[in-house]
Amino acid sequence: MKLWLFGIYGIVGTTAIAGNKAIEKGISEKTGLVSELPDFEGLANFSPLSFDEIGGHDIRNIESNLYEELFKHWEENQHFDYRILKQLKEDLEKIKAKKGTALNCGEGVLEELKPIESLENENLSLEEIVDKLEKDLLEFKDEETVAINVASTEPTIEYDENIHGNIENFEKAIKENKKEKFTASMLYAYVCLKNKIPYANFTPSIGSNIQALKQLAEENNVPHAGNDGKTGETLVKTTLAPMFAYRNLKVLGWMGYNILGDLDGKVLAHKENKESKIVSKDKVIGKILGYYPYTITEINFFPSLKDNKTAFDFIHYEGFLGTKMKFYFTWDAIDAIVAAPLVIDIARFLNFAKKKGQKGVIKELAFFFKSPMETDIYNTHTQYQMLVEWFNKLKNEG
Amino acid sequence: MKLWLFGIYGIVGTTAIAGNKAIEKGISEKTGLVSELPDFEGLANFSPLSFDEIGGHDIRNIESNLYEELFKHWEENQHFDYRILKQLKEDLEKIKAKKGTALNCGEGVLEELKPIESLENENLSLEEIVDKLEKDLLEFKDEETVAINVASTEPTIEYDENIHGNIENFEKAIKENKKEKFTASMLYAYVCLKNKIPYANFTPSIGSNIQALKQLAEENNVPHAGNDGKTGETLVKTTLAPMFAYRNLKVLGWMGYNILGDLDGKVLAHKENKESKIVSKDKVIGKILGYYPYTITEINFFPSLKDNKTAFDFIHYEGFLGTKMKFYFTWDAIDAIVAAPLVIDIARFLNFAKKKGQKGVIKELAFFFKSPMETDIYNTHTQYQMLVEWFNKLKNEG
Amino acid sequence: MKLWLFGIYGIVGTTAIAGNKAIEKGISEKTGLVSELPDFEGLANFSPLSFDEIGGHDIRNIESNLYEELFKHWEENQHFDYRILKQLKEDLEKIKAKKGTALNCGEGVLEELKPIESLENENLSLEEIVDKLEKDLLEFKDEETVAINVASTEPTIEYDENIHGNIENFEKAIKENKKEKFTASMLYAYVCLKNKIPYANFTPSIGSNIQALKQLAEENNVPHAGNDGKTGETLVKTTLAPMFAYRNLKVLGWMGYNILGDLDGKVLAHKENKESKIVSKDKVIGKILGYYPYTITEINFFPSLKDNKTAFDFIHYEGFLGTKMKFYFTWDAIDAIVAAPLVIDIARFLNFAKKKGQKGVIKELAFFFKSPMETDIYNTHTQYQMLVEWFNKLKNEG
Amino acid sequence: MKLWLFGIYGIVGTTAIAGNKAIEKGISEKTGLVSELPDFEGLANFSPLSFDEIGGHDIRNIESNLYEELFKHWEENQHFDYRILKQLKEDLEKIKAKKGTALNCGEGVLEELKPIESLENENLSLEEIVDKLEKDLLEFKDEETVAINVASTEPTIEYDENIHGNIENFEKAIKENKKEKFTASMLYAYVCLKNKIPYANFTPSIGSNIQALKQLAEENNVPHAGNDGKTGETLVKTTLAPMFAYRNLKVLGWMGYNILGDLDGKVLAHKENKESKIVSKDKVIGKILGYYPYTITEINFFPSLKDNKTAFDFIHYEGFLGTKMKFYFTWDAIDAIVAAPLVIDIARFLNFAKKKGQKGVIKELAFFFKSPMETDIYNTHTQYQMLVEWFNKLKNEG
Numbered sequence A, B, C, D: 001m002k003l004w005l006f007g008i009y010g011i012v013g014t015t016a017i018a019g020n021k022a023i024e025k026g027i028s029e030k031t032g033l034v035s036e037l038p039d040f041e042g043l044a045n046f047s048p049l050s051f052d053e054i055g056g057h058d059i060r061n062i063e064s065n066l067y068e069e070l071f072k073h074w075e076e077n078q079h080f081d082y083r084i085l086k087q088l089k090e091d092l093e094k095i096k097a098k099k100g101t102a103l104n105c106g107e108g109v110l111e112e113l114k115p116i117e118s119l120e121n122e123n124l125s126l127e128e129i130v131d132k133l134e135k136d137l138l139e140f141k142d143e144e145t146v147a148i149n150v151a152s153t154e155p156t157i158e159y160d161e162n163i164h165g166n167i168e169n170f171e172k173a174i175k176e177n178k179k180e181k182f183t184a185s186m187l188y189a190y191v192c193l194k195n196k197i198p199y200a201n202f203t204p205s206i207g208s209n210i211q212a213l214k215q216l217a218e219e220n221n222v223p224h225a226g227n228d229g230k231t232g233e234t235l236v237k238t239t240l241a242p243m244f245a246y247r248n249l250k251v252l253g254w255m256g257y258n259i260l261g262d263l264d265g266k267v268l269a270h271k272e273n274k275e276s277k278i279v280s281k282d283k284v285i286g287k288i289l290g291y292y293p294y295t296i297t298e299i300n301f302f303p304s305l306k307d308n309k310t311a312f313d314f315i316h317y318e319g320f321l322g323t324k325m326k327f328y329f330t331w332d333a334i335d336a337i338v339a340a341p342l343v344i345d346i347a348r349f350l351n352f353a354k355k356k357g358q359k360g361v362i363k364e365l366a367f368f369f370k371s372p373m374e375t376d377i378y379n380t381h382t383q384y385q386m387l388v389e390w391f392n393k394l395k396n397e398g
């Protein structure tokens, strides 16, 4: 099985690969990998933990290599033991990004990641960009290749039913070079689904989350999933909010205040790039409670933290006899460390799904996402059970 | 339906009754009542929210009445709106405790609650004590009476297979006046189960949690449940710990530090009385994770807080690539407010169980307890589902 | 000694008066009153703790009285013992606000406090407004009257050297009805200083903080002080930040996130009204450290909290060998309770200052303010020492 | 100037030396060093930042060297940048501990640090032990040598006026081999003061804090200081508590709960070794407030934290009108990182004091200690001012 990452030089991408290799080499434990829990015994028969090959697109430092890029993130964060790092050098130096697209990725990306080295810079038409991306993937892929988008968060683009509503029009608009109607993640998702490569959107960017691409996935019998990895504060929210519901306690307000200082933080400091993220984080409370209490959901840049995302949550609720009470939590984690194993998990489950003949949105992967597609189940526990049941059912099939 | 409370003059007991009456009068919402969630629609047909009569035993201020006792707690805590309080005066003045037993309740109870007015003081034999308790209950009870123990936490007593192991020997030992083998809660539970009154143990005291009484319950077709209401920090622990399990995150250590300053806090400041509480709070983590990380579980007296239990939890865990991360939460609630509605819930579900022919330990009520009897399910979410399924199954039966 | 409050019907104003009366009646302690510390022994000889009379302006509910207004705040917040409240009814009903001005008080005030009953509504010229205000004060004042502004926070107004730069032009502009150059707080400060009534600005509004009014105060030998009561999160910040300085620890970032839900919170939810508050809270860190680390300072509306201001601070700092460390604090207090006693303190110290012949800005009152005028001393400790020394020096003079 | 450390192989000792060398080499900043603040300009003329030589005693791994010992601490904690570590290897390998004494160091030390290699193991008399220690120091010392005790915390020993009350009896008891009357730290302090080497006690062990040794210091014109470095939670407590005093807020209770998991933590997990530490941390609140509120002060072992001391403080206080409010803080720091620079600071100030003819307890160094000798000033701010004034006064003298 092979793994392709869009945004491969980011901290999530590089850390996922580093961890994968470290486990392969026996120098790190499998902690953090959902797919290695006893509940998923047998998964490895379909989707092994080791990948045969890893590749990806990025839009920065195309001449660099994965080790160098990982090392830069590491120097800022020292996010795992330096002895592991050293032993990965040789393997990781061999992995190099291909040049991707930054189409309509917003000021956040263009400003914070410059100099950008993307296909647009080469004066290509939309069709030519798509062709280049496709060529990279076709060269790489085998029958068991999965692609995951861990690139920076894009701004949302206005939904245009005419173009995004079905795959025929979507492809026509590419031919007609209607660049303003597409973002990078849509192109990545398109190229994957077109070529029967399962695709997952680990970001809140649009990716495969439009009618045209959902149709394509169904037609091509290819599974996909998203959006936005549920890794930190939102994971806790969706684990905890059910408690208030089960106990008939009335949530009066829920404040969630996130700070971080890495590249992702820089990009999200730009309003348009932040927007989809906020929506993604904010709505989960109401989905779980069945009513929408007052909420504050903010992400702010705090440079010295780098990738050490810290979140402060405050829940004000009412109990018996109308009495108000308080609950506080603080999340203090390394964003890439909580995200990276899920990238591997999702890839393995998508490959499993494909082998088991699943197609379209795999809503049973909701457990991994802040904004799961095509389901209203946001409760972490229910999502986990759903995943286990789905896996067991398919495992025992055929 | 009628409700009998052991420890009726405590803050949990008085608050439960106050809330119940306030809802009856339409001056308070049903917030906090699990039994009023849509998931339990139809319960009221078996167990109405209003009780026909409320009574109980206590060992202090026997000449007082429920309003006076509630008012003392209220002056210390102002734990709900004073306008509600005022409107309950007339109703609550009518409720008066009967004199109970403080047998082997430990120094915590004897010292902190003095002057004690209990049956022992009257130089009665064990059999006479039991008779008096039984008489009180027989005078009070109808076909739909449930009793709940909300008295102070007793010390544990050494398990003596000869006496506690079957009901015949248990009753013989009562006759033989072997006082050192019994605690108040065991006598209360005995009297209830003997008279087919469902009994629940809201405290970590022994109550019905010995073989002899379990046998009696089975023989008499009466349901019972316990132990120790899961209302605060432990509720959060058992909601949150599963998240670490689902994500294959390794909990390295879990610190839970509780402070409170009311009567309960005073009693628990005594080592022997505290012991069962600590055990009850501590073991849940290991039960959920499947391994036993380093834990700190403490309850300390902090006078100025009164009933405003505050808890500080810190979870140290390891993720991908061996990286350590941190999670903190602070629980800031009014102990009686989170406990009181559960007293009503448990009573209603036990009465429902009895009507549906259930007998013995109702392990499906695990959701309400820190140390549920006869189950290893500590995960709050699973417990809730179990409760809903059990209710639905029985509801639709016969 | 007499006290006049602008914004007398607000929660700070009503609570200050309630506390003052409760102490007078012997039903409450002097806790919270700086002026009653042993360090200020002898102050009462100049400025007694009891006021002979209390009055003020407001722009809402002019027909109401202080008890009614206090009671509304109390119902929302139950911010002190209801038994105290009851005993104050008779005294407080006698206090009634006069109609004030809401000139250029911004959308926050106009929207959230409506219906507004202010002098502008009566189609008066600026001069007429000033005359009315002056009339109210002249009727009320004696030789020992102090006025304090506890009205809602106004937006800042652009400084116009021509008009705000000296008192002659300031008065000319009033005559010329240049309403756009004045805010309510400037008019209040003007009327006070003109009539030798010491004035303190408990809000971040402009008040007496312009050259023209400072000149007037000097010429009229009247003391004044401000701005913005230092009562909560900023008090802690300015107490704690020196620690990092003394220990040569480098603050990398300081996040201060405030939420509250009362009227003040509603007004501050309006961007223009919030602005001066943010500036006031934000700059203190740099002033104390001598360099400006990255800071986040936010105030957000959180309705269910009412006046229970809650603040979350996070300090990221660097120590020996470049190692980063973390410090967190949570402030959970009743805003009016921490503010109210300072209103009394400031009044007493200003009256003392006047009697001791002090005039102009009393920078030694910096201890009470977030943005003290004419000093760069923000360190709470140094401010306290300065206050004690100033008091002792004057006390022993003449 | 030269530095001698008792307990040199501990994490505080090794980190202090590492930092000192790193600064010398220009590969680390001076952050954390009080003695490098502008307020102490000129100190370097008396006490340079670089030491000519560094040595010390320890009771473990005597054949090891400082780099190896530092490296073990570093592997557990990664408490500073690994690139700094690498560059220090050569220098630190040259530093080797001499064998010290573990006399009456308690079960905590004997159990947790075994195998112990100390002079007692060699069957020496008290006098012989003292001679050996003295020999080591005499070989090392020059005119500007300072010694600091950073060894593990010992149990307290009962004060015996006959032996500890004056130096003559103290020396006689050594000759008489009354081992039960002495602890290691007393011997270290004795050898130093006898040889005119300024001594500071960075631990809560007895050290020079008995009458006999104070007398010796006076007679020998040698300055000394202690006890127990004020580096973490207590530093914050003594910075913050004054705020409550200045504002006349009544502290109802103060909870301080500390957890850590390093060697120091292991030793302190032993009751007798912990005792002096608790006393040291606990009393500061009362000293500052002038009354003794209810306090909880605990230190508990939490293995996975290693040297990352985490503390949870909760302050319950009463304000105006009797209203109770809450304040919480969390301290999350690396114990050795906050302690190490102070070791250097104290050494430099003691050497300065000696050169300026100061003798006996230097109470102006109170700023550095939890339990400063011979002063009641615990307020961090006042202590800092006292230090600055003392320095300036002496600097300008002679």
Ligand SMILES: NC(=O)c1ccc[n+]([C@@H]2O[C@H](COP(=O)([O-])OP(=O)(O)OC[C@H]3O[C@@H](n4cnc5c(N)ncnc54)[C@H](O)[C@@H]3O)[C@@H](O)[C@H]2O)c1
Pocket (backbone or CB within 6 Å): A006, A007, A008, A009, A010, A011, A012, A013, A057, A058, A059, A060, A100, A101, A102, A103, A105, A109, A113, A150, A151, A152, A153, A154, A184, A185, A202, A203, A204, A228, A229, A230, A231, A232, A262, A263, A264, A335, A336, A338, A339
């Ligand atoms: N816990 C988490 O870290 C977490 C959780 C959920 C979602 N996410 C999302 O995952 C994504 C990656 O996070 P990160 O911390 O690694 O960010 P990052 O900034 O370190 O990495 C993003 C990478 O994507 C590259 N990139 C940007 N636009 C691209 C494009 N159009 N095509 C190809 N490459 C592109 C960048 O050059 C960079 O290398 C972000 O969108 C983030 O919001 C992260």
Ligand SMILES: NC(=O)c1ccc[n+]([C@@H]2O[C@H](COP(=O)([O-])OP(=O)(O)OC[C@H]3O[C@@H](n4cnc5c(N)ncnc54)[C@H](O)[C@@H]3O)[C@@H](O)[C@H]2O)c1
Pocket (backbone or CB within 6 Å): B006, B007, B008, B009, B010, B011, B012, B013, B057, B058, B059, B060, B100, B101, B102, B103, B105, B109, B113, B150, B151, B152, B153, B154, B184, B185, B202, B203, B204, B228, B229, B230, B231, B232, B262, B263, B264, B335, B336, B338, B339
């Ligand atoms: N959130 C919660 O409050 C919570 C949660 C779980 C369990 N509990 C348990 O519920 C119990 C009640 O808590 P509380 O806060 O109301 O305590 P409380 O001290 O206010 O009330 C206990 C009452 O029981 C009475 N009592 C003591 N021993 C008795 C005996 N042998 N017979 C009859 N009465 C007796 C006392 O006189 C008192 O009126 C405690 O055991 C507590 O540990 C409470």
Ligand SMILES: NC(=O)c1ccc[n+]([C@@H]2O[C@H](COP(=O)([O-])OP(=O)(O)OC[C@H]3O[C@@H](n4cnc5c(N)ncnc54)[C@H](O)[C@@H]3O)[C@@H](O)[C@H]2O)c1
Pocket (backbone or CB within 6 Å): C006, C007, C008, C009, C010, C011, C012, C013, C057, C058, C059, C060, C100, C101, C102, C103, C105, C109, C113, C150, C151, C152, C153, C154, C184, C185, C202, C203, C204, C228, C229, C230, C231, C232, C262, C263, C264, C335, C336, C338, C339
């Ligand atoms: N801890 C604190 O509460 C604290 C600390 C520092 C500053 N402050 C400031 O004190 C002021 C009062 O706070 P509050 O909580 O009492 O607010 P509030 O909204 O309860 O009260 C403000 C009162 O001022 C009145 N008002 C508004 N504009 C007026 C005007 N132009 N003239 C006369 N009256 C006017 C309102 O009608 C209201 O009665 C605010 O500006 C607030 O920012 C409060």
Ligand SMILES: NC(=O)c1ccc[n+]([C@@H]2O[C@H](COP(=O)([O-])OP(=O)(O)OC[C@H]3O[C@@H](n4cnc5c(N)ncnc54)[C@H](O)[C@@H]3O)[C@@H](O)[C@H]2O)c1
Pocket (backbone or CB within 6 Å): D006, D007, D008, D009, D010, D011, D012, D013, D057, D058, D059, D060, D100, D101, D102, D103, D105, D109, D113, D150, D151, D152, D153, D184, D185, D202, D203, D204, D228, D229, D230, D231, D232, D262, D263, D264, D335, D336, D338, D339
């Ligand atoms: N922030 C802080 O770390 C801090 C603050 C205040 C006080 N302290 C105190 O500083 C001391 C050192 O702390 P640490 O974290 O470095 O502990 P540590 O356990 O890492 O180091 C103690 C060292 O002292 C040695 N030792 C023990 N007894 C000895 C003896 N009798 N003679 C010579 N050496 C001996 C041990 O072998 C060890 O190398 C402890 O007493 C601690 O309580 C530390």
Ligand code: NA
Pocket (backbone or CB within 6 Å): A332, B326, C326, D332
């Ligand atoms: Na932390």
Ligand code: NA
Pocket (backbone or CB within 6 Å): A326, B332, C332, D326
């Ligand atoms: Na709180």
